[in-house]
Amino acid sequence: MRPDAPRKIERAMDVLVVGGGPAGMACASACARQGLSVTLVDQRASLGGAIFRQPVGGAAPVPQPASSRQRWRRLLADLTSAPGLDLRLETLFLGLEADGLALIEDRNAGRVLSLRPRALVLATGAVERILPRPGWTLPGVVTAGGLQVLMKETGRPPAGRVVLAGSGPLLLAVAAQMTGLGHPPLAILEAGDPLRRWSAGLALIAHPALLREAAGYLATLARARVPWHRGAVLRRIAAESEGEGETLVATWTDRRGASHSLAADRIALHDGLAENAFGLPEDAAASPRRPLVLRIGDCRAALGAPAAIADGTAAGERIAARLASPTGRQATDAETEPAALARHRAAQGHIARAFAPLAPVSPADLADDTVLCRCEGRTVGDLKRLLAEDEGLSPRELKLSGRFAMGACQGRFCAANTAALTSSLTGATTPFAPGAFTGQRWPIRPVPIAALAAPAPAPSLPDESQT
Amino acid sequence: MFNPWGQPVATAHPQPASVVVAGAGIIGSAAAYFLARRGLNVTVLDALAPAAEASGAADGAVSVASKRPGPLMQAALQGIALYRRLAGLDPDPGTGLQGDDAPLAGLFHPRSTFIVAASPTERAVLEAHAAALAQAGVAVAAIEPPAIQARFPALSAAACLVIEVRGDGHAIGYQVVRQLLAAARVPVLRGCPVTRLDIDAAGGRIRAVETPRGRIAADAFVFATGNGTAPLFGLQAVLTPRKGQLLITERDLALSRAMPGSIMSGRYLLSKGSQTRALDAGGEQASASAARGFGLVVDPLRTGQFLIGGTREDHGDKRETDLAAVSRILSDAVALVPGLAGVRLLRGFAGARTAVRDGLPLVGPLPGLANGFLATGFEGDGICLGPVTGAALADLVCGTAPALDLAPFAPSRFAELQAAA
Amino acid sequence: MTRPTFFWMSRPIPFSDGESIAAALTAAGIVSLGRDPVGQSARYFCGIGACQACTVRVAGVPREACLTRAEAGARVEPLHPAPLHLVQGEPGDAA
Numbered sequence: 002m003r004p005d006a007p008r009k010i011e012r013a014m015d016v017l018v019v020g021g022g023p024a025g026m027a028c029a030s031a032c033a034r035q036g037l038s039v040t041l042v043d044q045r046a047s048l049g050g051a052i053f054r055q056p057v058g059g060a061a062p063v064p065q066p067a068s069s070r071q072r073w074r075r076l077l078a079d080l081t082s083a084p085g086l087d088l089r090l091e092t093l094f095l096g097l098e099a100d101g102l103a104l105i106e107d108r109n110a111g112r113v114l115s116l117r118p119r120a121l122v123l124a125t126g127a128v129e130r131i132l133p134r135p136g137w138t139l140p141g142v143v144t145a146g147g148l149q150v151l152m153k154e155t156g157r158p159p160a161g162r163v164v165l166a167g168s169g170p171l172l173l174a175v176a177a178q179m180t181g182l183g184h185p186p187l188a189i190l191e192a193g194d195p196l197r198r199w200s201a202g203l204a205l206i207a208h209p210a211l212l213r214e215a216a217g218y219l220a221t222l223a224r225a226r227v228p229w230h231r232g233a234v235l236r237r238i239a240a241e242s243e244g245e246g247e248t249l250v251a252t253w254t255d256r257r258g259a260s261h262s263l264a265a266d267r268i269a270l271h272d273g274l275a276e277n278a279f280g281l282p283e284d285a286a287a288s289p290r291r292p293l294v295l296r297i298g299d300c301r302a303a304l305g306a307p308a309a310i311a312d313g314t315a316a317g318e319r320i321a322a323r324l325a326s327p328t329g330r331q332a333t334d335a336e337t338e339p340a341a342l343a344r345h346r347a348a349q350g351h352i353a354r355a356f357a358p359l360a361p362v363s364p365a366d367l368a369d370d371t372v373l374c375r376c377e378g379r380t381v382g383d384l385k386r387l388l389a390e391d392e393g394l395s396p397r398e399l400k401l402s403g404r405f406a407m408g409a410c411q412g413r414f415c416a417a418n419t420a421a422l423t424s425s426l427t428g429a430t431t432p433f434a435p436g437a438f439t440g441q442r443w444p445i446r447p448v449p450i451a452a453l454a455a456p457a458p459a460p461s462l463p464d465e466s467q468t
Numbered sequence: 469m470f471n472p473w474g475q476p477v478a479t480a481h482p483q484p485a486s487v488v489v490a491g492a493g494i495i496g497s498a499a500a501y502f503l504a505r506r507g508l509n510v511t512v513l514d515a516l517a518p519a520a521e522a523s524g525a526a527d528g529a530v531s532v533a534s535k536r537p538g539p540l541m542q543a544a545l546q547g548i549a550l551y552r553r554l555a556g557l558d559p560d561p562g563t564g565l566q567g568d569d570a571p572l573a574g575l576f577h578p579r580s581t582f583i584v585a586a587s588p589t590e591r592a593v594l595e596a597h598a599a600a601l602a603q604a605g606v607a608v609a610a611i612e613p614p615a616i617q618a619r620f621p622a623l624s625a626a627a628c629l630v631i632e633v634r635g636d637g638h639a640i641g642y643q644v645v646r647q648l649l650a651a652a653r654v655p656v657l658r659g660c661p662v663t664r665l666d667i668d669a670a671g672g673r674i675r676a677v678e679t680p681r682g683r684i685a686a687d688a689f690v691f692a693t694g695n696g697t698a699p700l701f702g703l704q705a706v707l708t709p710r711k712g713q714l715l716i717t718e719r720d721l722a723l724s725r726a727m728p729g730s731i732m733s734g735r736y737l738l739s740k741g742s743q744t745r746a747l748d749a750g751g752e753q754a755s756a757s758a759a760r761g762f763g764l765v766v767d768p769l770r771t772g773q774f775l776i777g778g779t780r781e782d783h784g785d786k787r788e789t790d791l792a793a794v795s796r797i798l799s800d801a802v803a804l805v806p807g808l809a810g811v812r813l814l815r816g817f818a819g820a821r822t823a824v825r826d827g828l829p830l831v832g833p834l835p836g837l838a839n840g841f842l843a844t845g846f847e848g849d850g851i852c853l854g855p856v857t858g859a860a861l862a863d864l865v866c867g868t869a870p871a872l873d874l875a876p877f878a879p880s881r882f883a884e885l886q887a888a889a
Numbered sequence: 890m891t892r893p894t895f896f897w898m899s900r901p902i903p904f905s906d907g908e909s910i911a912a913a914l915t916a917a918g919i920v921s922l923g924r925d926p927v928g929q930s931a932r933y934f935c936g937i938g939a940c941q942a943c944t945v946r947v948a949g950v951p952r953e954a955c956l957t958r959a960e961a962g963a964r965v966e967p968l969h970p971a972p973l974h975l976v977q978g979e980p981g982d983a984a
């Protein structure tokens with residue numbers, strides 16, 4: 002064995018699609034129908050992504066609107082009929098290494114494999130934005146999406162008293178799904194007030210499907226008398242002992258500034274969606290060893306499932322054309338957003354305006370002991386102290402000295418908040434970008450060393466025995 | 469300069485009032501710190517930012533373990549002694565300088581280095597090496613099975629000889645840089661590369677350096693510009709960027725407790741210093757890069773994480789890590805520390821050392837330029853040698869005799885530099 | 890019919906076929922998944938492998954509880970053994 006040779010199998014294909022949500026599924030089918038060889042990987046045991054997450058072990062699916070069920074059947078049928086698709090589940094994409102190899106971790110085999118695709122499609126969806134608040138790291142505090150994953154997976158609502166807090170339509174969707182499963186939440190604390198933002202609401206009339214969906218959620222919640230407090234800001238969460246165990250106490254203020262508290266077993270946070278593109282490679286057509294890199298669906302811009310499907314389908318055709326053309330690899334046609342997405346982008350813009358917090362909390366106002374980076378336990382005060390010593394610190398210096406974005410989540414939950422706080426503390430004219438803290442990297446997720454290491458080398462390798 | 473009572477002391481040369489230090493790596497920062505302590509008006513400028521290059525991408529072994537007797541070992545021993553004083557571990561024997569007593573308090577951590585042989589070949593090399601270290605006065609202890617398991621529980625049973633090198637330590641480059649610059653209290657200009665020297669040829673002096681932010685004049689100039697030195701002084705044939713890939717794991721406290729110090733594979737002795745000595749047979753493989761050397765170091769960090777390295781590759785064009793190297797390094801690491809198999813790799817990164825044609829650093833006056841000084845080419849030892857070199861540079865600039873013998877490191881030994889000046 | 894179980898430390902945890910370790914632990918009322926070296930509680934949070942806060946040791950290998958299917962008889966334990974001394978998240982590595 003060559004001492005430098007990894008045990009990895011290097012396999013070539015036209016297209017590697019990362020993410021088996023609607024965008025990735027649509028793109029994989031479209032590419033396969035263009036005659037391209039396609040590998041589709043997803044970290045989970047089943048396809049579907051954030052919206053079409055499948056129940057396990059015969060659990061009843063969380064009720065979905067008919068239009069949504071139909072979309073899912075179509076996606077699945079297209080994919081199953083796609084010729085020669087190589088589908089790998091429970092397989093994580095880890096990034097592109099220096100020689101342009103795409104690395105995937107087969108969780109069942111416990112091994113990292115290297116692939117050489119001509120095009121790499123990143124369809125890794127979105128992550129939720131979570132603003133820091135005192136107590137957000139306590140056990141029992143989850144993201145609204147995290148709560149939804151458990152519900153969709155098991156068909157069971159979360160146990161105990163649940164409070165949903167933050168901002169955005171997902172809070173309504175999750176509350177309605179809980180209610181549908183017979184266990185409504187105690188309350189929804191919404192920082193915005195879509196009912197008062199008339200212009201944004203009116204603009205949504207052009208998007209009747211979205212309004213119908215929202216009306217359905219609101220009707221469900223009204224029937225179950227779930228309070229939807231608007232202009233409500235969750236200030237902090239504390240753990241208090243209650244009888245045998247612990248309970249969470251949420252302190253929130255209403256739009257007049259009056260303070261209230263709520264005891265709960267679970268608090269689910271959500272402050273919006275952001276592209277799950279942390280550390281992912283950019284399109285670097287300059288190097289012939291690297292594949293074309295495209296981002297589609299929520300990973301490019303969080304615009305919802307119909308947009309993700311349209312984006313994935315359109316990308317299939319673009320990839321075929323670019324791989325066929327001798328200049329296609331130059332990426333001179335900077336990946337532009339397909340026209341079909343404009344409508345979805347407009348709709349998401351209206352939604353964002355409708356849900357804009359009435360009185361946004363500046364990160365600079367947070368108490369010093371508020372955790373900013375959970376992985377490394379770094380606080381708002383830690384960042385303030387660092388910047389007080391030297392305002393001119395670069396993101397890299399802040400990262401190295403402050404350990405922000407250095408932990409296991411690799412900045413997914415702290416980079417944006419750290420960047421925002423740095424900008425507000427330094428009064429930076431050009432705000433710090435979260436990407437300055439995360440960069441491009443591999444592995445984009447921590448990977449067991451055993452999966453990367455080759456078998457133990459012979460005690461003495463030929464190249465050394467001569468010295 | 470001043471004596472311990474704060475009274476001015478006469479020196480051979482008139483001491484310059486202002487000095488520009490180009491490069492805010494560990495060498496430039498240490499120079500700035502010691503110059504500022506002498507009361508000079510110091511300005512630091514860096515093409516990027518402090519510790520943006522090698523000093524921020526290094527393991528931080530402050531170590532003689534891999535040195536062979538000679539000027540580098542001597543310098544390393546003095547380097548460690550100075551770290552101990554700057555960290556407040558040893559008393560400062562009245563250097564006669566006012567100022568902060570222990571600027572590196574808490575940043576230098578003494579710990580042993582354990583060199584491990586896992587084959588008869590390695591054992592033979594290691595035995596010879598240990599004898600040389602002992603002869604040079606370094607405290608070493610040989611550990612054989614079964615004592616190995618008791619002293620170093622994390623090691624694989626394949627370890628047939630372990631040499632414990634006592635008195636080594638660890639310091640993290642970017643932390644040292646940050647702390648020295650903070651203690652120096654001098655202005656640091658980021659994003660400010662020196663593009664050209666303005667030389668008064670007749671007088672044999674540098675008048676100023678030119679930067680995109682303008683011309684900066686001073687009485688003296690120190691160039692600690694790492695891999696930026698070659699283009700500035702036409703030293704491409706003397707200096708080579710030597711890339712190294714390093715890996716960081718997650719925390720594993722249990723494994724960390726089973727590792728009383730850093731380990732270095734006996735094979736490291738074969739690759740360090742001369743990349744050609746451990747030429748890798750896999751060089752023709754996937755990587756388009758030239759042949760490269762592999763050495764294995766596993767350093768338990770204070771956080772409970774592990775730093776694992778690394779490669780020596782004679783190019784500096786890429787900062788990334790590649791699968792072939794990472795997989796090879798990790799395989800070697802697991803062979804020596806089996807418990808690492810169950811730890812997760814968090815990230816990898818690469819940095820470029822500055823290697824010199826003859827293997828020794830360049831520290832001293834720039835030939836033909838009375839007020840110009842150069843300090844670079846520390847290859848894999850700059851963290852260890854940073855403070856002691858900075859102190860020596862301050863002596864040079866101020867016209868006092870450095871404690872470190874700089875004769876073997878004189879830049880004038882290269883004809884290329886004579887031509888450039 | 891009895892459901893299959895895995896072990897959280899020594900406690901048997903029932904699960905349904907295909908269910909994630911996180912879902913089964915949650916259903917069993919286990920919210921805190923051990924302490925990390927920084928002194929915080931490991932716990933389920935994002936559900937999609939992004940936050941890494943649910944990482945546990947499954948048969949010796951660190952895995953996100955939210956992404957890993959439960960298997961009968963598997964040994965699941967906190968990522969970090971009971972903290973003897975907690976190292977504050979002190980700087981300690983490069984880049």
Ligand SMILES: Cc1cc2nc3c(=O)[nH]c(=O)nc-3n(C[C@H](O)[C@H](O)[C@H](O)COP(=O)(O)OP(=O)(O)OC[C@H]3O[C@@H](n4cnc5c(N)ncnc54)[C@H](O)[C@@H]3O)c2cc1C
Pocket residue numbers: 019020021022023024025026042043044045048049050051052053092093094095124125126127128129145146147149171174175274297298299300303304305306309446
């Ligand atoms: C938490 C959450 C809840 C949402 N709820 C709703 C809702 O109730 N109603 C609604 O209309 N829309 C909802 N959306 C939006 C909607 O789900 C998305 O717009 C749509 O699913 C986007 O599809 P996608 O294919 O781009 O991404 P996703 O559906 O998110 O798919 C991404 C896929 O990539 C996989 N993946 C990620 N990283 C890796 C990796 N490194 N390796 C391998 N696989 C990886 C994931 O497992 C996932 O299957 C929600 C989004 C989120 C994030």
Ligand SMILES: Cc1cc2nc3c(=O)[nH]c(=O)nc-3n(C[C@H](O)[C@H](O)[C@H](O)COP(=O)(O)OP(=O)(O)OC[C@H]3O[C@@H](n4cnc5c(N)ncnc54)[C@H](O)[C@@H]3O)c2cc1C
Pocket residue numbers: 490491492493494495496513514515516517518519520521522523524525526527528529530531641660661662663692693694695696697700710711712713714777778818819820821822843844845846847848849850851852853
């Ligand atoms: C992977 C790796 C592992 C290592 N491990 C160890 C170890 O364990 N122990 C040890 O002792 N050493 C180690 N080293 C070596 C050590 O990091 C270097 O020797 C040391 O950092 C060199 O410091 P420096 O200040 O000379 O250079 P650098 O840190 O490279 O600093 C040079 C600075 O000059 C700036 N610059 C460049 N050109 C210009 C210009 N024209 N104008 C202005 N500024 C300029 C750069 O931006 C840079 O900040 C390692 C190095 C690497 C890469």
Ligand code: FES
Pocket residue numbers: 147932933934935936937938939940941942943944953954955956
């Ligand atoms: S809950 Fe976030 S990674 Fe599992």
